Amino acid sequence: AQSVTQLGSHVSVSEGALVLLRCNYSSSVPPYLFWYVQYPNQGLQLLLKYTTGATLVKGINGFEAEFKKSETSFHLTKPSAHMSDAAEYFCAVSAGNYQLIWGAGTKLIIKP
Amino acid sequence: ETGVTQTPRHLVMGMTNKKSLKCEQHLGHNAMYWYKQSAKKPLELMFVYNFKEQTENNSVPSRFSPECPNSSHLFLHLHTLQPEDSALYLCASSQVGVRMNTEAFFGQGTRLTVV
Numbered sequence A: 001a002q003s004v005t006q007l008g009s010h011v012s013v014s015e016g017a018l019v020l021l022r023c024n025y026s027s028s029v030p031p032y033l034f035w036y037v038q039y040p041n042q043g044l045q046l047l048l049k050y051t052t053g054a055t056l057v058k059g060i061n062g063f064e065a066e067f068k069k070s071e072t073s074f075h076l077t078k079p080s081a082h083m084s085d086a087a088e089y090f091c092a093v094s095a096g097n098y099q100l101i102w103g104a105g106t107k108l109i110i111k112p
Numbered sequence B: 001e002t003g004v005t006q007t008p009r010h011l012v013m014g015m016t017n018k019k020s021l022k023c024e025q026h027l028g029h030n031a032m033y034w035y036k037q038s039a040k041k042p043l044e045l046m047f048v049y050n051f052k053e054q055t056e057n058n059s060v061p062s063r064f065s066p067e068c069p070n071s072s073h074l075f076l077h078l079h080t081l082q083p084e085d086s087a088l089y090l091c092a093s094s095q096v097g098v099r100m101n102t103e104a105f106f107g108q109g110t111r112l113t114v115v
Helices: none
Strands: A003-007 A010-014 A019-026 A032-038 A044-050 A056-058 A064-068 A073-078 A087-094 A106-111 B004-007 B010-013 B018-025 B031-037 B044-050 B053-057 B064-070 B073-079 B087-094 B110-114
Touching: A003 A087, A010 A019, A019 A032, A019 A087, A019 A106, A032 A064, A032 A073, A044 A056, A044 A064, A044 A073, A073 A087, B004 B087, B010 B018, B018 B031, B018 B087, B031 B073, B044 B064, B044 B073
Parallel strands: A010 A106, B010 B110
Antiparallel strands: A003 A019, A019 A073, A032 A044, A032 A087, A056 A064, A064 A073, A087 A106, B004 B018, B018 B073, B031 B044, B031 B087, B044 B053, B064 B073, B087 B110
């Protein structure tokens, strides 16, 4: 069975500081991994995904994530936070059926 | 029009009303989903349709009734809802392959308030 754990329901960083949102997964088969962003009262938008190949994946809005098999992690980072990054971020894993397994989400708060 | 479109964006209904949520995808995908998103709770997968056949029903109460007339359209029929059913309802679609599921594309959601 697959599962996803996102550490921290809320993360607060100052504008211009590094953003690090943590995601750990479990999967019995090689996973596909995803990060989505959700702005208030909107649907979820894909930020980036890992399928195969290069383990460092670059996405939209300056975000990137690194797949670390040995650590079963897929943490999301951005070197310098911007006020417009304030949103909720979801990590998900897909491993062979019709479902994406979702983390509980992390709300990113940007302090001016 | 592209992507996944949901209507209406907002809906207020009484507990005795009957209403329907509509979702349309223009991506040529073969799978469609209904999710419920409540405050302070994880995303809840409600229904999955693959090639118009329902493949998942995650213990959803019968007051929610899905319909998938073709691979581009998905409905969620609502009747005699409860206040705790108030939530953001999200529709999504994806292309399901032999082994792996590609990413899901989401609509903007319908904000439902039951009074």
